[in-house]
Amino acid sequence: MTAPGLPSLEELMGSLREQDPRLAMVLDVLQAQNPPRNPPQHPPQDRRADRPSAQDGDPDEAIATVIAEAARVEASLREANDLLVSFRAELDDLRRRNDALAAAAGSCYLCWGEDPGCPVCAGRGRPGWHPPERWAYRRYLAPAHGRFVRAAAARARPAPDPDPAKEART
Numbered sequence: 086m087t088a089p090g091l092p093s094l095e096e097l098m099g100s101l102r103e104q105d106p107r108l109a110m111v112l113d114v115l116q117a118q119n120p121p122r123n124p125p126q127h128p129p130q131d132r133r134a135d136r137p138s139a140q141d142g143d144p145d146e147a148i149a150t151v152i153a154e155a156a157r158v159e160a161s162l163r164e165a166n167d168l169l170v171s172f173r174a175e176l177d178d179l180r181r182r183n184d185a186l187a188a189a190a191g192s193c194y195l196c197w198g199e200d201p202g203c204p205v206c207a208g209r210g211r212p213g214w215h216p217p218e219r220w221a222y223r224r225y226l227a228p229a230h231g232r233f234v235r236a237a238a239a240r241a242r243p244a245p246d247p248d249p250a251k252e253a254r255t
């Protein structure tokens with residue numbers, strides 16, 4: 086039974102959940118692993134007289150278990166948060182590169198012209214949709230284009246003359 090004026094355990098948990106969504110996650114995990122037992126069928130005074138059974142367990146032990154579990158959950162949350170931070174950094178990096186490449190290609194930075202429902206280009210934003218931005222073109226596409234042109238020129242050149250010495254032997 087709860088002393089008058091003090092919140093019940095359920096009220097306390099509810100209030101903690103509202104205050105901190107991370108704590109709510111912890112409580113969810115704890116609750117999933119240890120579903121609440123059936124409420125006692127008799128008043129606490131009677132209960133105090135009962136000898137603690139194996140099922141009831143030692144309250145100190147139960148608290149220690151909950152604390153250990155909370156520490157494990159906290160460690161998992163920290164790990165998940167670290168992962169999220171690194172994903173976020175990678176996403177920012179990829180977005181920056183995507184936007185620069187789209188600017189170099191004169192393409193829609195959202196869909197590259199592949200999404201008819203795109204709010205920016207309505208699917209018309211393929212490369213060349215608008216004039217490339219000079220700085221981005223020079224940085225990303227001009228070197229690749231130059232390399233492409235040189236490789237094509239090399240392929241078009243006639244093959245060098247065969248070795249004259251080898252030719253003489255045949």
Ligand SMILES: [Zn+2]
Pocket residue numbers: 193194195196197198199200203204205206207208209210
């Ligand atoms: Zn688009």
